[in-house]
Amino acid sequence: MLGICLLLLFFYLLAIFTLPERIHRRFLFTSTFLFGIICVLTPVVTSQDIFSYVIYARMAIIYHLNPLTATPLAIPNDPAYPHLYWIDQPSAYGPTWILLTCALQWLVNLSGYTDIRNVALMIVFLRLLGLAAHLGSVWLVWTIGGELQQKQGRISSRTRMQAALAFAWNPLLLFEACVNVHNDTIMLFFILLAIWSLVRQTPRRSVTYALTTIMLALATALKVNIVLLVPGFFLFLWTQPQRWRLLSGMLAVYMLSLLTLYLPFWQGGAILKLLSVNPGTYRNINSIAEFLSRLINSLAHFVGAPVAEEIGSPAENILHTLSLVFFLGSYGLLCWLALFSSLRLTTPIRMIRWMTLAWFLYCVLGTPWFWPWYAITFFGLFALLAMVDRDLWQKQPFLHSFSLSVSVPIFAFSLLSLYCFYTWVPYSTMIPGIDGFRWAYLRGLWTWGVLLIPLGSLALQRRSARLEA
Template sequence: MKFLSLNVRMSNGVARWGPFLALAVGGEFFYGLLAWAFPLPRLYARVPPVDFAKLTHYHLAAALGLLLAYVLLFGGLAWLMWSDRSPLDAAAIPWIWAGGGIFAVTLVFLYPIFAIDMLMYGVRTRLWLLYGANPFIVIPSHFPHDPWIGLMGEWKEISSGYSPLWEVLALIPGWLTEPAHFGWHVFGLKLISLAAYAASLFLVDRLLRAVWPEERAWRLLFFAWNPLVLLEWVGNGHNDSVMVAFLLLSVWLLVRGRDVMAHTALALATLVKVTPLFLWPLLWLWGVKQRSRWVDRLRYTVWVGGIFLGTAAVFALFLWPDPTRWQALHESDFAGRSPQALAILLGMALEIPHAFSRAQMVFRAVFLLGYAGVFVWALRAFPNARESRPITLVHAWLAVLVLLVALFASNWRPWYVSWLVALATLAAHPAWYKGVHTWAFTALTGDVFWTNIRWRFRAYFPPLVAHLIGVTWVFGVPLYVGWREKGARKA
């Protein structure tokens, strides 16, 4: 009887935890296969740099296999998080941590097959270290004799578009290793991304304990096992991981009642990438609304102003003597794979004069109107008393980031959605977390369309048609999912 009872318990356990284990094993198989097929130690020195499409010789089977893996991973996550039969509870949390850690460590050894930005981080800071070339002012092509300059590809003609703190962080691995050992410099950049992922996971978990303790398991899984986060942060080594870690630190400090220190964390995020600058006014408004006395609001504003001026001084120090060379100021000089690019191509097809500049003006005007709308909403929605659950601030930040990615950015990059994944973990409304989960899926699958599939149908997919298909898939499907969830919640 004891044997039969044990068999029943084991059968129930397998039936309950089978999907969780299947996703864990399947995820590690996928990430391990990528790291085995495209190892960083073997490929980092290839000049010119290569990507997934080139490494697989543009085989359709490779692209379809990648799409299938995305469908299974994102579909499995969605089932585990939101199915009524999901086994997720507090007992799963250590295993979620373990799975995320194993996935991330595996991806440290993956060559950045979907974007070469990490290699460019290394080359720019190498030139800074060896030749004193300010990465914000001096373009890499000024050093054609450097043995690694070929890794920049076509980007050797532009300066850094990032912020000072990131360039300093990216310099450290090169400073710790000898210049001849560029591979160790690249590996050090991977370790920075791994550390940022681990820090973000820790902060997400701490925030969930405070804000959503009853839903901690599935929300932690939402972030920790998200393929977009893992592949773009650790696999490709994007510095967005560091920026988001500081954003999460800012929210955690708010939960701890340290709203002035939260501005310091946001300043650090801005010193990695300039994107969080757009979030700063909303954080200031949150702090103002938390204070009832005008003298306290004034004192708080002075502190925030001091932090902002200090941040501006750091930028001025690194961008001197010619800030106009900073690439971040010229990102809108070209457009691609974005709603803005689609509008430009449509304007050109209709022979509208100055279609490029007119489309950009319209999109920026709509962005500013949307931003103003978010700010007005925040004036009403932010609490007028001390609040330890900054959910409305998170919603406002999410709205601004969506506007930035969809309207302000002229060039689409799939890793932009990783900014939203971390914050959507804390969102109260299903429209946010289900819409963002869908967007992460369409971002990765859309990238396969752009890089592996579109060129096969050049005769049928001229730029306008390709953008109509790609933009509708990447942006339209998540918008529909979010809108549907919003309507279902109201019903």
């Protein structure tokens, strides 16, 4: 698996640095569609979440249960049930996702297949939905990037094509959209729709802002953690004329949209139970917090302490809390700078930069329970910045601009290769000399170690500047 990932990385980097001047837009979309179809027909998954999507949709359409309050334990005889990992919690995703998957399940039911065959057919429908969302996001990245380049007065066809190609052909994004069908792909589509409606700006700005707000509400009602990006939009509105009227009006639209979406599933507040059973609220995985907590537990056992619990050890709880505290501090500083400093979000481009950094901080610190598909939103936002900020990078020394261009694709592959740690050998064998520390526990360090590339280049750049001085 690691060898395959390295080969993909080589050809991916070769493509995004050599093809942009040789291809056109039609080739970009056609090739992405073909790659997506290959993924749709791949008969494996690396995550069981897709079966959760299937069973929650079946709960609503076939069994007439509320998937936001009922658990799969209510339907243990369903054909999808044996494939589930999470059987004792309601859907962790909001009404936007439930409505989309229920519509697909309704279409599957129209086909007349038996229940057992419906599971496979539903998976194909979900994968086609993921492919459509990815292609839609590619179109939005292409369109928004062109609009932003025109507003800046720095039009570069090569930069635009390179950024769009890097996003469209990103194997991690294709894999998560068309194989595992993680709904972060659909969430990114709504976020890009919100940015697109803001960037194109119709003559009636109130309509533009209302459309952006509704798209953000749909994204929030799909996966609630996207609410972290919403303040970026309101901080942008803060810099516009008649800001109090705009802020109050758009906040009302946002809350009303969420209320409309959640009300049919509310069931007397039972929906809030999910907050107490979601593992992301107390567990660490694939993060620096997990690596440190596992290492501390192993070293403590080495010096004679009792063997720590696999789940819920004191080290895990403390580092989970510390990670969240560091994130909240960083996020609060980011909001303060956007509100009171010269870095105010006066333009859509500044808002996109703020959102990109905010989501990256969330991935690094704000979610000690981390999985590769959480970064899908980051790659979509970064693709827009790559179209408008590449000229700024070129003004930097070569090493720094090269690291920014290469480190993000390498980051994508560190996330894709994370699945290698879940194969049998690294997951079942221990590192010699560290009792109880599996090779798989290096996954958090592997994922985020790629950050050393741009940080190292910046350190070399500053050292060189000091030597010249």
